[in-house]
Amino acid sequence: MSSLAAPAGAAPDAAAVTRVPAVDTSTLTAQARAVLATAPVVTVAADVQFALDVPAVTVVKDPPPPPPPPKPKPKPEVVAPTPRAAAASRSAQRAPVAAAAAQPTPEAPAAEPVGAPAPASANGNAIVEIASRYVGVPYLWGGTTPSGFDCSGYTSYVFAQVGIKLPRTSSAQRNVGTVVPRSQAQPGDLIWTPGHIAIYAGGNTQVDAPRPGKSIQIREIWQSNPTFIRVS
Template sequence: MTVSTTRARHRAARRPSTPLTEFAAAASDQMGTVGRRTAVVAASSGLVVSMLGSPASATPGGDAGALPAVDTAALTASARAVLNTAPVVTAPADAAWTIDVPAVTAETPPPPPPVKVKAAAASRSTVRAAAAASTAAPAATNAAVPQSVAGNAVLEVAARYVGVPYVSGGSTPAGFDCSGFVSYVYAQLGISLPRTSGGIKAAGTVISRADAQPGDLIWSPGHISIYAGGNDQIDSPRPGKTIQFRAIWQSAPVFIRIG
């Protein structure tokens, strides 16, 4: 009797198949074709860059999803020619910039029109000064004026009337007698004196000639003058003469100080 030793065969166990596992297997099969050679065309310059891919299994580290490396050494001859003929812009080291500046001219504006001042608006001081100038007689151009006049108020006022004629009884710049002249000069300084030479002597104090100062008075019978220092005086002498600086002629002058 023959005995069969053939054992029964059993199908090996398999993982269950589902639509999801079939999709994953198909994707794995397609990954091997990623490394095919592709070309990128740059239409603007005619430059062709070749990209050599390798299978996913050839990338370092075994990363099946890594992109292939670009081989820049594989540039074509046409691409190199385009790069070599590209224009290069250069500027010399000593280049200079110039700017055209327009010429500028300055014009002087016209002077403003003169301002008209009405006579009614003139100040009182201006009117008084004009009146004094109109009444004062011009000083003699050849009159010798002593240095003592400078800085002496009495002599400075008296010197304005050099050249005014002698007028008997006169007490204005139109004409003076001796006492009218002295009293008028002192009145300009705010000092009121009598009208006659004798009255003026009585109003002052008699001093010595050694103590006399420019601006003091010199009296003699019937005449009075203003002492100008040294041996000089200023007075209105007599009819036919004018006010002037001259030497002291009196034989016995009396010096009078006012105030």
């Protein structure tokens, strides 16, 4: 058998063609000869084209591996306090309490002092001296005791200390005793104006319970035209 022929239309390349050695058919057996004699002749057109049916290949990428789980936070190491440290901790806890206990307890504000010396203009008058003892007592509507006085309750209480009983209201006290001119007024006389009554302390001063929110005080005579009344 001769060497393989190059495809039609292609120039043979002497370097690329591999020579196949000839086959000696003389040594074939009779059975082989018979097979060759009866074998069909296969012919292939010179322009035949071969095609391979290659299925489409889809490349599937593996999903990325899941992220590693977070590392657990290390548990804080609990160190048992030594007896000395525990004692120091207890001492630190007791220190603020001890310091607070050591501080002096704030005292309550002192009450307003009650009482004042009689003014020099009183000339030793007993009524003015008694009246001065209650300077600082708060005004109290309807009050008739040292816990609280209104104007007529105050004058009634003071005069009662020397054995003189006065009516309860200022309007009624206006009608007791004798009215005297201001130039002849003496310490211990009453000073009356509509709705108010006071005790004359000499000079241009008086002792009275002014009004709610105030206290008994010695002050200048503020009334423009007061009536002076002497009670004996």
